[in-house]
Amino acid sequence: MNCEQVQPLLPEYIHKHLAPADHARLEAHLAQCPVCQEELRATRQVWQALGAVPVPEPSEKLRPEFYAMLAAYKQEVHEAPGSGSSLAGFWQQLRALLAPAQALRLAYGLGLLVVGLAAGYWLNGPKVAAPADQQQQLAALTTQVEQMRQVMLLALIENPSATERLRAVSYTKELGEGANERVVEALLSTLNHDENVNVRLATLEALAQLADAPSVRMGLVQALPQQESPLVQAALADVMVLLQERRSVLPLRRLLRQPGLNQAVKSKIEESLKSLSPGRPAAPSTTPSSHETLHYSRPDRGAGLAV
Amino acid sequence: MLRVKAGDVDRMGLLFERYHRKLFSFLYHMLGRADTSEDLVQNVFYRMLKYRHTYTGEGEFRTWMYHLARNVLADHVKKNRHATHHADVADFAEKIGGGARADERMEHEQEVAALHRALGRLSADNREVLILSRFQELKYEEIARVLNTTEGAVKVRVHRAMHELKTIYLRIEN
Incomplete structure (x- = not known):
């Protein structure tokens, strides 16, 4: 062993960590080498001096702080068991899965909004671009709806329920000018044959609005003798006055002659006849054979009474 | 564990x-x-x-x-890149205190303080092996495992650290 080999071993030699063989060889070298003896002395001195370097005691708060940390960690682990496959851990994982789902939901909502806006814009666009086309469509649709209503009306008007029949009649108002002959026919039939007074009154009201058509007028006039209800008779008389329908004078007079006619209706018809033939001078000069002459006297008399 | x-x-x-x-x-x-x-x-x-x-x-x-x-x-x-090893010299002064043979003790404490300072001036690597072997009393083999190196490398490093420490210590002493 030479000095260069010996010196790195000195600390171990001091510590007595050397293998016995190395220990013996090192001592053999030391015995004949003053340089290494000096080196050993110095190293040992420093080594021992190092041992005298005091280490302060850790302060008293270290221990309680450690146990506080340990307790906190235990609680932390208990709340969120990372390695454990317990139920709590499962929930933790589930929650972790759901957390991004909320963001996903928001994104989904925003996506829907964008799609909705785009669709609205797209649907709006063609409308503005082709108004003529759209009007055509609208007209077609309106026609279709009216046809539907007609069918509905015709179907409902034969319904056993008076309410349904009333509803059917009310459709006439919405049909407006779309009411065709079939409808008028059905309405007139209802006016003449329906068992419910309310339905007949409503029908009369509906027909009065359609009275521009000659067929309707004619029908109304023809309906006069068939009415038995005082209410309908009075209402019909009103309609006749409103329409100034002179053809109704004859059936009205005939009605007036009917036995057992309601007193109120009687006076109503008399009034109507008066307004339908205001100051008609023909009355006195008419031939007695005519029904008309016969009936003319009555309004005259009525007028005479009034004067 | x-x-x-x-x-x-x-x-x-x-x-x-x-x-x-x-x-x-x-x-x-x-x-x-x-x-x-x-x-x-x-x-x-x-x-x-x-x-x-x-x-x-x-x-x-x-x-x-x-x-x-x-x-x-x-x-x-x-x-704390700027924080270097610094000996709490004040601690030593406190521990010396008064009493009989204060001079002797003072001298000894000064020596120790010098060594402590010398230790502080070593490079961190050298300081580490010295501490592990001298104070923690780890064998070279253990130190090698801690430092992920070989026993031979530890041996060389301890020797260099001792040499460096001696040099610094003697300079401070004189």
Whole structure:
């Protein structure tokens, strides 16, 4: 062993960590080498001096702080068991899965909004671009709806329920000018044959609005003798006055002659006849054979009474 | 430690009682500051809990502990790049106190303080091997495992560290 080999071993030699063989060889070298003896002395001195370097005691708060940390960690682990496959851990994982789902939901909502806006814009666009086309469509649709209503009306008007029949009649108002002959026919039939007074009154009201058509007028006039209800008779008389329908004078007079006619209706018809033939001078000069002459006297008399 | 790893966290208390002084002295010699060293002791024990699954059971617990301690220390040094080893000389002055043969004691304490300062001036690597072998009383073989190196390399480094320390110490002494 030479000095260069010996010196790195000195600390171990001091510590007595050397293998016995190395220990013996090192001592053999030391015995004949003053340089290494000096080196050993110095190293040992420093080594021992190092041992005298005091280490302060850790302060008293270290221990309680450690146990506080340990307790906190235990609680932390208990709340969120990372390695454990317990139920709590499962929930933790589930929650972790759901957390991004909320963001996903928001994104989904925003996506829907964008799609909705785009669709609205797209649907709006063609409308503005082709108004003529759209009007055509609208007209077609309106026609279709009216046809539907007609069918509905015709179907409902034969319904056993008076309410349904009333509803059917009310459709006439919405049909407006779309009411065709079939409808008028059905309405007139209802006016003449329906068992419910309310339905007949409503029908009369509906027909009065359609009275521009000659067929309707004619029908109304023809309906006069068939009415038995005082209410309908009075209402019909009103309609006749409103329409100034002179053809109704004859059936009205005939009605007036009917036995057992309601007193109120009687006076109503008399009034109507008066307004339908205001100051008609023909009355006195008419031939007695005519029904008309016969009936003319009555309004005259009525007028005479009034004067 | 294997029982701690298995989930018996309370066993950590036992390890704390057995090792915290050694750990504290290691960190104290490395840093030269008692307060910071205490904080780092806490850190090391926290990491033991947190990374207990990395303890394989092979090799001694001590080796693993110093391994973690070195990591904590490296993180600390990285965070406080400008903080260097500085001996709490004031501590020594306090401990000397008065009384008989104060001169002698004073002389001795001064020597020790000089050595402490010399230790502080060593490079961190050299200081580390000296501390591990002299103060922690680890064998070269253990030190080699802690430092992830060979026993031969440790031997050389201890020798160099001793040589450096002697030089510095003698310069301070004179």
